[in-house]
Amino acid sequence: MKFAGSSCLAATALLMGSSLMGPTALAEPVTATKGESVDMVLLPKFLGILPFDQAHRGAQEAHEELENKGELLYVGPTPENSVAGQIEIMTTAATQGQDVVMLSNNSGDQIVPSAQAAQEAGTRVVTWDSPIPSAEGETVFVAQVDFNDIGVVMADMAHNIMGGEGEFAILSATPDAANQNAWIAAMQRALEGEKYANMTLVDTVYGDDQSELSYNRALALVDKHANLKLIMAPTSVGIVAAAKAMQDEGLCDQIKISGLGVPAEMVSYTMNGCAPEFALWSFVDLGYLTYYTSYLIATGAIAGEVGDEFEAGRMGTFSIEKDPTRDAGNRVLMGPFTVYNADNVEAAAQ
Amino acid sequence: MEGGLMRRLVRWEVLLLVILAVTIAVNSAMAPMFLTIGNQINLFQLSIEKIIVALMMTLVIVNGEIDLSVASMMGLAACAFGWLFQMGVPAGVAIPIVLALGLLGGAFNAFWITVIGMPSLVVTLAMLIGFRGMARILVEDRGITGFPDWFNALGQQPILGPLPLALLVFAVLFVVLLVVLHRSGFGRKVYVIGNSAEVARYSGVAVPRVKALLFVASGFVAALAGLLYTARVSAVRGDVALGFELDIITMVLLGGVSIFGGKGTLWGVLLSILIVLNLRNGMALANITGHLQTGVIGLLLILSVLVPNLVQSAGRLSFKPGSASR
Numbered sequence: 162m163k164f165a166g167s168s169c170l171a172a173t174a175l176l177m178g179s180s181l182m183g184p185t186a187l188a189e190p191v192t193a194t195k196g197e198s199v200d201m202v203l204l205p206k207f208l209g210i211l212p213f214d215q216a217h218r219g220a221q222e223a224h225e226e227l228e229n230k231g232e233l234l235y236v237g238p239t240p241e242n243s244v245a246g247q248i249e250i251m252t253t254a255a256t257q258g259q260d261v262v263m264l265s266n267n268s269g270d271q272i273v274p275s276a277q278a279a280q281e282a283g284t285r286v287v288t289w290d291s292p293i294p295s296a297e298g299e300t301v302f303v304a305q306v307d308f309n310d311i312g313v314v315m316a317d318m319a320h321n322i323m324g325g326e327g328e329f330a331i332l333s334a335t336p337d338a339a340n341q342n343a344w345i346a347a348m349q350r351a352l353e354g355e356k357y358a359n360m361t362l363v364d365t366v367y368g369d370d371q372s373e374l375s376y377n378r379a380l381a382l383v384d385k386h387a388n389l390k391l392i393m394a395p396t397s398v399g400i401v402a403a404a405k406a407m408q409d410e411g412l413c414d415q416i417k418i419s420g421l422g423v424p425a426e427m428v429s430y431t432m433n434g435c436a437p438e439f440a441l442w443s444f445v446d447l448g449y450l451t452y453y454t455s456y457l458i459a460t461g462a463i464a465g466e467v468g469d470e471f472e473a474g475r476m477g478t479f480s481i482e483k484d485p486t487r488d489a490g491n492r493v494l495m496g497p498f499t500v501y502n503a504d505n506v507e508a509a510a511q
Numbered sequence: 512m513e514g515g516l517m518r519r520l521v522r523w524e525v526l527l528l529v530i531l532a533v534t535i536a537v538n539s540a541m542a543p544m545f546l547t548i549g550n551q552i553n554l555f556q557l558s559i560e561k562i563i564v565a566l567m568m569t570l571v572i573v574n575g576e577i578d579l580s581v582a583s584m585m586g587l588a589a590c591a592f593g594w595l596f597q598m599g600v601p602a603g604v605a606i607p608i609v610l611a612l613g614l615l616g617g618a619f620n621a622f623w624i625t626v627i628g629m630p631s632l633v634v635t636l637a638m639l640i641g642f643r644g645m646a647r648i649l650v651e652d653r654g655i656t657g658f659p660d661w662f663n664a665l666g667q668q669p670i671l672g673p674l675p676l677a678l679l680v681f682a683v684l685f686v687v688l689l690v691v692l693h694r695s696g697f698g699r700k701v702y703v704i705g706n707s708a709e710v711a712r713y714s715g716v717a718v719p720r721v722k723a724l725l726f727v728a729s730g731f732v733a734a735l736a737g738l739l740y741t742a743r744v745s746a747v748r749g750d751v752a753l754g755f756e757l758d759i760i761t762m763v764l765l766g767g768v769s770i771f772g773g774k775g776t777l778w779g780v781l782l783s784i785l786i787v788l789n790l791r792n793g794m795a796l797a798n799i800t801g802h803l804q805t806g807v808i809g810l811l812l813i814l815s816v817l818v819p820n821l822v823q824s825a826g827r828l829s830f831k832p833g834s835a836s837r
Contacts, residue, residue, distance in 0.1 A: 208801045236800045241754055246800065248744065249557050253795040256550045257542075269654040271744035274667050295656065336652030337748050367652060369750075 190470040190478045191462050198230035199459045200259045201452070204250055206267035206291065206370065208237040211423050212397050212444040213265065216289070219448030220263070226474055227456055231260065240371055244268040248275045251286075255279035261455040265290035267370075269337040273297045285458050285465075289451040290444075291340040296490025300458055300465045301481055303451045305442045306496045308340075308486045311421075312347025314500065315393055316357055318419045318438045322391055326359035329391035330382045332399045332420075334370040343486045344395045344421075363389070368399050375402035383407075383416060394420035400439060404430035424501055424509035431506045442498035450476055450495050467491055523767035526818075527782035534786055538793035545796060548673055554792040556743065559677040560585060560736040561755055562784045565762045566684050567732040569780045570692055571725050572763055575705040575772025576624070576631040578726065581733040582755035583642035584616050588737030590646035593655035593747040602662045610734050616642060617730020624726060625719035631726075639756065647749040656746040666742025677739045684732070689777050697721070705772030761808065762787055765815040786811075 203220050205213035217235045224233045238246020247268045252275050254262045262279060266272055266288055276286045276298025285300045286293075292302035319329055331348075333341045345365065352362065363386050368375025379392055379402060392407075394400035400422040407413050413435040422439040430436040453473035454465075463469040469481040476495075484492035501509060538545045555562070564581050571578050588609045595605040616638070623634040665676050692698040700721050704711040712718050741747050766783035768775025787808060794804050 234798055236798050239801050239805055242805070244750070245557070249791070249795055250800060252553050252557060253792075256544050256547070256553060257796060258544070268744075269748055270656040270746035271654075271748070273656075274663070274743065274745055278667075294654065335750070337654035 190472050190480075191457060192472045193227055193453065193457055193462060193474075194460065195226075196228045196230060197456075197460050199261065199456055200231040200234075200257075201229070201455060201459070202234045202236060202250070202254045202259050202262045203448070203451075204247065204254075204262055204264045205235075205237040206265050207240045207243045207246070209240070210370075210398060211426060212290075213237070215423075215444035216265075216448030216451070219443075219445035219450075220452040221448075222445070223449045223452035223456070223474060227453075229456065233452075234259075244271055247272055251275040251279055255282040255284045258282070259284050260459040261285045261287055263451050263455050264288045264293075266293050267291065267335065267338070269339070270295050270297070285455065287451060287455040287458065287465075289447055291338060292484070292487065292490060292492075294337070294339045294487065296484070296487055299490060301454065302484060302490055302492040303447065303454050304484070304486075304492045304494050305447050306498045307494060308343045309347045309350075310496070310498075311344045311395070311440075312349070312351040314440050314498070315344065315348045315395065315420065316351035316354075318440065318500065319360060319391055319393055320357060322417045322419055322437055323360060325356070327390040328361050328363045328386055328388045329393060330364040330366065330386060330389060331362065332375060332379055332382065332392050332394040332396075332403050333365060333367050334396040334399060336367050338370075338396075339487075341395050348393075348395075368396075368402060370396055370398045372398060372402045375399045376406045379403035379406040380410065383410070383412060389416055391417050391419060394418065394422075397421060397423050397426065397441070400436065401426050401430075404436045408433070408435050422501075424506050427501070428506050428510040431501065431503055438500060438502045440498055440500045442495065446476060447495055449474065450479065450493065454479075454493055465491065524776065524779045524782060527765075527767070527779060527786060531782055531786050531789065534789045534793060538789060538796070541793065542796040545793065550792070550796075552669075552673055552675070552678070554788050555678050555681070556675060558758075558788055558791070559681060559743070560740045560752065561758050562762065562788070563677070563681050563684060563736045563739070564729075564733055564755070565759045565780060565784060566681070566688050566777065567729050568759055568763050569766070569768055569775065569777055570688060570701055571631075571729055572760075572768050572770065573692065573705045573772060573775055574701045574722060574725055575708065576722060576725070577635060577760070577770075578620065578631065578729045578733075579635040579756050580616070580620060580638035580642055581729060581736075581759060582752045583639045583646065584613060584730055584733035585737035585740060585752035585755060586749070587616070587642040587646040587649075588613055588734035589741045589747040589751040590649045590655075590749060592738060592741055594649040596658060597655055602659050606738060609738055610731060613731040613734020613737075614727055615730070616734070617727035618723075620730065621723035621726035625723045643749075643753070646751070650747060650749050652749070654746055654748040658741070658745055662742055663745040664742075666739055666745070677743065680735070680739065685777065685781065692777055697724075701725070702773055705774070707773075758787075761812050765812055767815075783815075 203217055236250055279286055280298055286298055287301055288299050289303040293299045366378045368378045392403045394403050400420040404418040407416055418436040419439050421441050427436055427439055450473050457463045457471050458465045463471055467481055467483055473479055479493050481491050481493055484490045544550055591612055592605050592609045620634055623629045624631045670676050700716050704718055704721055708718055762784050763780055766780030
């Protein structure tokens with residue numbers, strides 16, 4: 162909690178440069194009034210993968226805690242129909258007169274017109290996990306961890322696993338997933354450091370967050386790059402698919418997997434050495450914080466503007482700042498996250 | 512007499528009309544906002560590009576052929592537009608170029624099907640992959656956005672009363688194709704060829720010419736739909752319209768068009784489109800999304816294939832004894 166708060170302020174001070182934050186930082190953080198009626202829609206990229214269900218659990222926890230008289234809906238499209246499905250659900254939510262849509266965006270800027278139409282109809286759009294790239298139609302983005310931190314952590318995991326030298330590749334989600342692209346860019350910036358001089362990123366491929374495609378893309382990487390030592394997958398779908406591919410082909414001795422994954426899905430691959438290290442933040446917490454942020458915005462307790470400070474229940478105090486990872490848009494930064502290995506993965510997978 | 516009445520009653524279009532009426536009744540009872548003009552427009556807008564292409568697809572399938580490449584052509588058109596725009600070509604100039612690309616793509620399909628004589632299933636399956644590949648090469652792994660406001664407005668703002676451009680395109684295309692298919696000599700040829708290309712050839716119908724025209728038109732309509740999609744979402748990426756061909760063909764088959772050609776009407780397809788859209792919208796308003804929604808539409812398609820066959824065999828059984836009197 163403390164760490165989240167202070168890193169948040171530090172980042173703001175660093176990136177904003179100015180002293181605009183001075184007076185607001187002194188004001189009392191806003192707390193939520195329980196028992197109001199806010200209809201909320203939690204809209205994941207698609208249904209059926211664990212992290213989104215965990216975020217839903219966090220949102221439910223906050224829903225009960227705040228004694229919201231409104232409804233919390235958890236609806237999403239199928240993976241094959243993700244873009245059209247998200248646009249459809251966004252449009253329908255506005256028609257239904259929902260108060261907030263909490264969106265993990267998988268549609269790039271294609272979601273913008275429907276998000277803007279929703280805003281005009283009085284439905285706030287709070288993004289989490291993955292923002293709207295242009296920030297148009299978005300009230301605020303609840304970011305899991307600082308994107309630059311993710312870059313450094315991924316670079317360090319690669320460094321540990323590869324012993325500081327050799328070739329590695331990236332297996333990502335969709336080509337314009339805003340979060341994955343930002344993490345990859347952050348990792349590339351981190352890799353410019355001297356410590357990583359003997360490591361070479363040879364390829365970046367996309368498995369569209371679909372298991373079978375990711376599995377095949379991982380195997381294709383192995384065929385294409387004879388000296389590959391590591392596949393870094395900054396997506397919970399990709400990392401499992403890649404680890405399974407290496408395990409099935411008996412390649413775990415030569416090629417390791419790392420990236421961002423869910424402990425419960427990764428535990429067997431970490432214990433058998435296919436994926437010795439990976440990282441993640443708590444999606445339960447992300448859902449919880451997103452819910453609090455959205456509830457406060459929908460009830461008018463905060464405007465969702467830079468400088469707003471608020472209490473998010475058990476997670477402590479957060480503030481809204483300009484999103485330094487995009488050209489436009491505001492964010493709430495959750496942070497921090499955990500690196501999992503054979504020592505701690507079993508406990509986390511419970 | 513009685514048999515004729517029976518057959519008229521079980522006519523597919525009548526059945527569709529009943530399903531549609533039930534769907535609309537249930538929707539309006541369950542969701543008060545269902546009948547609002549805004550929702551009715553959204554209901555069309557959310558699938559407008561698919562239903563535009565479904566109208567043209569009806570003629571292609573009645574003709575006994577299939578065009579699996581339509582969704583990839585939509586994607587290619589969208590990506591070509593985005594690419595041209597990024598290269599500095601003004602949107603107003605890019606639009607006709609992209610439409611010409613649609614004609615060209617359709618002509619390419621038509622060449623292999625009518626001149627070389629390959630099955631349309633094979634040719635257009637190849638181009639499903641081919642057009643999509645070109646689309647992905649053009650925009651690579653990125654999203655393109657930032658089109659001029661007037662272009663985005665074409666896809667989002669009403670231009671006649673509450674109606675946006677794409678809905679008007681749909682209405683006009685429906686009327687035009689209705690006349691072409693059901694009121695013109697060309698339409699009769701489409702049915703004759705669909706029933707039997709051999710018979711059509713021996714009766715002096717210019718079979719290749721009719722087929723070629725349909726595929727060129729199909730490419731053009733798909734490119735137009737791709738542009739409309741781009742304007743509606745004001746952004747493109749390589750996976751635009753990915754997998755749409757299945758939804759499109761589903762709507763045509765549910766409309767009572769025989770996959771073997773020669774049977775079916777545009778009215779049937781219009782009804783089936785309305786059913787699918789109303790069903791989707793009703794389920795979305797009732798917060799039924801994801802796999803369950805896909806499942807219900809899938810069930811509907813299975814029924815649409817099974818029921819006519821069952822009715823036909825039931826009809827054969829019950830009418831056979833009396834067949835001498837007819």
